[in-house]
Amino acid sequence: MAERRTVAVIGAGALGLVTIKNLLEEGFDVTGFERNAYVGGLWQYTEDDKTSVLQSTIVNVSKERGCFTDLPFQEGVRTHPTAAEVQQYLLQYVKHFNLASRIQLNTSIKNVTYSDEHQKWAVHIEGSDPIFFDKVVMATGINTVASIPNVKNIDLFEGRCIHSRFFKRPEEFEGRKVLVVGFGNTAADTATQLVGNASKIYLSHRHGGVILPRKQNNQSIDHGLNYRKQTISDTLWYYAPGVAEYIFNTFLAKMQNKSFTIRPEWGLSPAPSMKQSIPIISDVLVDGFEKGDIESVAGLEKVTGPNQVELSDGTKLDVDTIIYCTGYKIDYSLLEPKYDPTTRTTQKWSEAHGSNGKPLPRLYRNVFSLEKPESLAFMGTVAFPSPAFQTYDIASMALAQIWKGNSNLPGRHEMIDDVDAHHEWVCGMAKDGSVYPGIVKGGEWMRWANDAAGTGINENLGYRWKGWVFWLRNRSLCQMIMGGIYSPHVFRLFEGKRKRWEGARKAIEKVNRDNGLYGLVKDKNN
Template sequence: MSSCRERRRYLGYHRQKSAQSKGELRLRVLEAQCVNRIRPSINRGVWVYNDDDTRGEASAMYNGLVTNSSKEMMCFSDFAFPPEYPPYLSTHHVIKYYRDYAKYYDIEKYIKFNTEVVDVSPTDDNQTTGQWNVTTRQRDQEQLIEQTDIFDAVMVCTGCHSKCKIPEHPGMDEFKGQIIHSNTFRRGEDFAGQNVLVVGASHSAGDAATQCSHHAKSTYISLRNGCYVLARRGPKGMPMDSVANRRFSSNLPGFIRSKMLSSLVESRMDVDNLGLRSDKKDVFSSSIMVSDSLPDRILNGTLKVKADIERFTENGVKFVDGSCIEDIDTVIFATGYDTTFPFITREIFDETKMELFKHILSPKYTTLAFVGAVGAPGAQGPVFELQARWTVSVFSGSVKLPDLETRQIEAKERVDNMLKQYGYLKIKFAPVPYQEELASDIGVKPTLDMFLIDPKLAAKVFFGPAYPPSYRLKGPHTWAGARQAIMNGWENTTNPTKTRHITKQNGLNPIFPAIVLFALILAIIF
């Protein structure tokens, strides 16, 4: 059993401002709750919103959550979102889409629900058969039933957001306010009348801070190194991710892409006056936050930006720039997660190193793959889908692997590059180049000969958004609806918002943003 401190960090903790005995009783209650709640959530999926404070269980959905990626960029490559869905989606849109997908392809019969995987280990003859023992646990009424089955291959698809991470700061034990992780955040109105500090520089930090700023007495957000704040609306009102993630621009040198994105951010706000400027000039090495309203909340005084935390005091926080807040009721740490796979021992795979061939495959065990253990600015679902398709191609033998030494060297080089870019272990990269790499391996990458066969489609594919259906145009497992999905991408994005008829003389050419970006590149170079 983990220590009291570890359990309190996992859940967040609250120490009563009254007598110490009551505070100790509260801590003992939290410890007892932790024993039950640290188990995987039952009957609750990641996208299922629940009002309860789930204390670190699977779902971290909060009221009012809207996707950071637009629907045309985050769809499955062979299943378009309904055209009537808005460009950016609420949780009920997303969960219905996934359920519709499962129903359409009749895959629920292959899913064993309400089942916890407790151990994955190689069989005694794994070196020759590649097989695995998988032990699962199910609750039958009041009884837990365990069973072990043998599988030819295993894909671990639990992702990298599993164990809440709260950094250590001096004085935390003496702080009398409430400390929670953003995983337990549900509504801004829960903090009405309080003084709230949100810690973090990514999407959930921005959402928690802006929601609290509508209800709290005062709201602050602490940024360690600053961040780049992107709106969902890009140039000419196009979804930002559909502008940023395109094949032609992804082939540009990194410093040019970083300069283009930083120039766009600074054209919309004064990052110095708002206290948001990142210490890192390279956008892709810095924290990126998607938030439409955070700059406005700063401008109207309901949200204030603070530096990194130096230490906690009994009732407040002191920051590294010397400033202090003397009366804090709640601190919300939106500081991410530690990647962990508790059902696999570190002798099999060490998640503290994350050395995986192609960021997917165990170099040593070629029938053990990790899908979704990466991050990307923009839609991540299509990245995970291509990882799954690549893995299946490896398992089936259609993609041949290099020797063990080559796989180990390649896996370490990828991690070393991440360490060099971020200064710590963070597996996050631009999605399009990585998707193209995997797509090339399995034979589904779009090629330039499309310009001879279907020039209109080719223009959309190479200069327009990198829509997921572009990986269903050729190679194995093509989709008959791929061309239509790509050609109608802009129409499906804009039509749901056209609820008032307006006559325009000149409509927006979907290729126009590409021309604008090309002009901007020339301006930067010359």
Template sequence: MAVSVAVVGMGPLGLIALKILKEDGFDVSGFEKRSWVGGLWKQSYDSTLSVTERTVFNSSRFRSAISDYPFSDAIDDFPTARQIWQYMESYCDNFGLRPHIRLNAEVKTFSRVQDKWAVEYVQDGSMSTGFFDKLMISPGTFVIPRSPKLKDIAKFEGDVLHALNFPNPSRFQGQNVLLVGFRATAQDLVVELAPYAKKVYIAHRNGLLLVSRYAADGKAYDQAQSVSFMFIQLFMEKWFPNLWGSFLDKIFARMSKKSFPHQPDEWGLTPAPSVATTPPLIADAIYPHLKNGFAEPVWGVQEIIGPNTVKLIDGRVLDDINTIIYTTGYESAVTCAPKEYNPYPVADEPPLLFRNIFPLHSNPDVRNSLAFLGQGAFPFPGFVQFELVAMAISQIWQGRSHLPPLSQMRQWHRSHLAWRQSLAKRYNSMAYFVAVFLSAPDHMRWLDRTAGTGIFAHFSSPFSWRAWRFWWADPAFYRLCKNGLFSPAIWRLFDMGHGRKPWAGAKAQIIEDNRVAEARRQERLRAVEKEKLEGKQGGT
């Protein structure tokens, strides 16, 4: 009889996990409180986190696809939110997941009952309980809205809301809007407000690097990371972290100034925190609004001094502010978890989990049957790193890979906290060092080994017999994999004896991904040259 698994949350991570577990022979059941799959990638105006109408994915289509389900030709270089949602709907149907999913089914809590997980959920107004051998929770990375406590906010007579509750933007017609916080959400709201608001101020207390989606050679910015370059990154981050961090900061600062040369000192964007703790903002959407003055970065709020008046920490006073919107992000949480299994006993602190996945529970049956998705991440584009987590969990639950003893799991957690503390101290910054960030050199190697993908075995060492055999069989293809586009399909090439067969279409997809990326790069360069030529002709 197949082992039963409940997967709570049918956003991208939950869907991917459901497919992988189903593929590996588990009896799967998915639970989703909304009436659709794909989670936040479908816009909603309720009290749940979602994209806005004009949100664009930060990773390019060339790096973002699920490893065995490529994007269609119609997808933009940087997919829109709607394209991502439609992609998830298509993924769900292509792999026959929909019959295994309960929609409008909100999991309220879970407990351990006679060696089973009792999952209590409300569906269509009725409470039910399902019993499962394994339980996977996928609440998303950011759950509880974080709102600052502005001094004397009670004096403010305009609307005050969190971005989570952002309504139809037409509501802000002719208003002066103050956004508190400058990250991706602020960019999304500026774009939404542009047709309606009179002026938008963006209050922030830390610097920020603005980078473009495209490099000067026409490639998407994330195409710079080939397989070879990834291993250089992992080596440098592990053995020479200070040198590598300084190098990346200089590179990104140069890229920022070249892509967006108009960055006045008054905006307060420099000095920016290190990219080691604070990722840059892909700022193509917001920069035109910054440049034309519609959106203006200002210093953080000191206090509210009148019904519509805000004083900033540099002494400047903003009059006639109609609405304040917090774009200050979210805390990670698992709201359905009872106290015994809650991975966040302390809010906004790293989760009490091994590899940010498995509970550090005294009962080995709990450790080997409960897992959390989306609670660990490192700078790597697209959905692949979350696929790897689901693959690793599946391999462990099948007994093909194994968790270490509890003492080693706890030692890993202590080492992880020490790494975070040393990084924060080194860069004197916790500006955006969110609770789920992990060390890539350590965690990626563990994921590769536990999931059984074979990337390290075939590419990381020139002395590997697997690498030599792969090169000997097809030298040109080997070079394309290692130095060409880092296609997601590369993760599906190899059979490492873990019971998961390679994707038969992986090689063809890698070749096609490289062809499409190059064709679009050439098309983009031609468009840029045409634009320059028309500009010169218009100036004569």
């Protein structure tokens, strides 16, 4: 680029940090803005009125799969890191890639508007004149505005009623009778953290679910999903989605039943299809049910008294605390309305039972603005069964290559048609049950992102001629990639549009060797 384009990245949590780094790497002049006094977003525990992890949070994804593509976790970190260890990793990331000078902390942004006069984006900061940028990435994340269901007669309730974002210290609920509403990972963590503090814990849910441990056979469960299995799965989902859905659901149910004995009275069956849901990852929730520390109950229907609720099956419970673990709403209100992708939610989505009152953003590939794709993008609205750090590393690599001009977007009408078709698919699932608004078809999205980012994955792994050449020249490495741990470092291994990491091969070998999956066959040319 003859002239360095300026980019504002709004938010310096994990999404913002990797976006800043990948844009800088491609020559953009990037400034990150963060309202907090620290980077890392929700990974930094705080008792302030902000979304954050708990002090006791343990990550569900292994460190081997949950890192960025070109920086492993430090030595000595356990397979499933604590939240504090993840925050330290993010600080290490900032230091390793020299990002600190590019980030303005303690900066509160009033709004972001587009100036027709300057043909640039104006970032309006509290107490300062606007700063103009060629491009903007909204990386504020999705965990900011609490989504709270409408409960009949809630005004009658005289107990404490909070959203999970305000749940910080389990000991504050000593001796209380608590109803935890929801059935995802947050609900599981909240209920299990209350054990030993609350006198009674009810876990209220309208649907079933699959519960998996973090480890099985002394191995992290996500180590069992290798590149070969993922490719086969993606192919099945593309050509025979019904068959893929049946196989996937059956496989996860078997994994659950291998680790736990599930009792019918807990109401976990039938579980929603994994095509639109994810398993609960918990080592202690089933034990809590078994011991009676946590009681699994039907969904919350209404409040019937100052300290009484009625469930969907007619059961009445005496409780003095309700904690909503019902997720968050995507909020891009910093943008002027015509550029906010959540302001055009369709009636079909709004009326769908599974939308849960949350907006469905209209974005190409869940990343690019339809109004200003050449200068406005979003990080945080892509969801499928994949480690988040890896997903957004690849997403921001793709963004950088497209904005740099090395990869192209389709025409506006084609992008609109693509978004319309995607929304039809999402709305179709929302008729049957809850759907996360950022959901995408994982295999399809990854093929697009790898092509746009230029990772070389699509060409070098598989049955194209480059794939055969790679296999012939690097058999043990190919064996590790295809059958070993699905390491994020593979996305930096091959030559391509994005910057290659020279340490990728050693990192892939190390992670497989450390976990007993190192191939015995040696390359002829090593």
